[in-house]
Amino acid sequence: MKCARMEKLLLPYLENELSPEKKMEVEAHLRTCQSCSRELENLKKVSLLLASLPEFEVSPALQARLYSLPAQLKIERRPRWQLFDFFLKPSAQPIIAAACILLIFISFFFYHPDGRYLSQFFKEKINLTFGRIEKTVARVEGLPGYLPLVRKTVVDSLKNIVQTRADMSEKI
Amino acid sequence: MKSRRELEARKNRLSIRSESTLEKVVKECLEGKEEAWRLLVNTFSRRIFNMAYHFCGRYEEAEDLTQEIFMKIYTSLSKYDEKKDFTAWVLTLAKNHLIDAYRKTKREKSLRDELDEHLQAALTPGPEAELMATQERQSLWRGLGQLSPEIRLAIILKEIQGKSYEEVAAIMNIPVGTVKSRINRGKIQLARLLSQEANQP
Numbered sequence: 001m002k003c004a005r006m007e008k009l010l011l012p013y014l015e016n017e018l019s020p021e022k023k024m025e026v027e028a029h030l031r032t033c034q035s036c037s038r039e040l041e042n043l044k045k046v047s048l049l050l051a052s053l054p055e056f057e058v059s060p061a062l063q064a065r066l067y068s069l070p071a072q073l074k075i076e077r078r079p080r081w082q083l084f085d086f087f088l089k090p091s092a093q094p095i096i097a098a099a100c101i102l103l104i105f106i107s108f109f110f111y112h113p114d115g116r117y118l119s120q121f122f123k124e125k126i127n128l129t130f131g132r133i134e135k136t137v138a139r140v141e142g143l144p145g146y147l148p149l150v151r152k153t154v155v156d157s158l159k160n161i162v163q164t165r166a167d168m169s170e171k172i
Numbered sequence: 173m174k175s176r177r178e179l180e181a182r183k184n185r186l187s188i189r190s191e192s193t194l195e196k197v198v199k200e201c202l203e204g205k206e207e208a209w210r211l212l213v214n215t216f217s218r219r220i221f222n223m224a225y226h227f228c229g230r231y232e233e234a235e236d237l238t239q240e241i242f243m244k245i246y247t248s249l250s251k252y253d254e255k256k257d258f259t260a261w262v263l264t265l266a267k268n269h270l271i272d273a274y275r276k277t278k279r280e281k282s283l284r285d286e287l288d289e290h291l292q293a294a295l296t297p298g299p300e301a302e303l304m305a306t307q308e309r310q311s312l313w314r315g316l317g318q319l320s321p322e323i324r325l326a327i328i329l330k331e332i333q334g335k336s337y338e339e340v341a342a343i344m345n346i347p348v349g350t351v352k353s354r355i356n357r358g359k360i361q362l363a364r365l366l367s368q369e370a371n372q373p
Contacts, residue, residue, distance in 0.1 A: 007356075049312045052309065059235070
């Protein structure tokens with residue numbers, strides 16, 4: 001067994017959580033591997049040390065502060081305007097910004113002097129795009145008649161290139 | 173006859189043992205009874221303060237954190253769902269606050285109290301204390317500050333406060349397997365730190 005795998009098994013081994021076969025495996029490895037058995041010793045020590053860390057008493061001053069919390073909180077009831085604190089929170093800012101931009105756009109619709117200027121504009125845009133799409137579709141339909149022509153020109157130009165190459169190599 | 177002060181002190185030591193009385197106390201607390209709040213504080217202050225101190229490593233900061241956590245408990249008591257375990261609810265709240273506070277104050281995180289008077293005073297001299305060199309304990313205490321916050325909290329709850337894997341999983345809201353692997357990773361990290369420090373005179 002490799003030492004890297006032992007890393008995950010040592011603590012369960014200490015806590016007696018391994019199956020008998022795994023346990024045997026670990027013990028076999030520990031007999032041969034010095035660094036792992038040292039690590040096991042260290043782990044044991046860490047567990048003991050952690051358990052031996054002291055518990056601290058709460059100081060009377062703190063205890064008194066804790067007792068008086070409800071009374072303090074009653075006095076310090078937040079004034080009403082502070083209920084809107086969340087507006088200033090950093091996390092709320094992008095949302096508020098987005099809402100503002102949206103409101104500006106909406107105001108174009110409702111308050112623009114030319115009445116429905118914007119909706120007119122959008123309608124025009126939409127009509128234009130439809131026109132373009134129709135044109136493209138028409139062109140694609142015309143393609144079958146157009147293709148042989150294209151093929152002919154391509155073939156001709158290829159022939160031309162081959163011809164000039166041949167001429168040049170003859171000259172050399 | 174006992175003096176009034178002694179009686180007061182005894183009243184302050186009272187804490188709640190069973191979960192069913194806890195629920196009653198929470199209700200009373202919501203009705204605004206001061207006695208009930210005192211009982212809640214007595215029951216949890218030590219546990220939460222220790223959790224905070226082991227987590228952040230500085231006494232004053234731990235006291236402030238404890239106060240903030242109790243403030244949160246008080247203000248969100250009304251949101252407590254009676255079907256859930258109250259202790260786990262409180263500790264989850266504490267854990268969330270500790271991790272949030274850790275993320276907010278990015279400065280001087282590795283700076284922990286030395287083995288100072290708080291620590292010394294709390295150490296009870298006994299066979300265990302003699303067995304463990306003070307220095308090793310000190311380096312372990314410092315090593316705690318180098319673990320990532322999630323791993324550190326899992327170790328504090330499981331190893332120092334003696335909770336079971338299942339309880340830790342419930343408090344931290346993660347699967348038991350994750351708790352186990354976190355504690356494993358943390359302990360190995362600590363063990364390596366110890367051996368490193370042992371090699372450096």
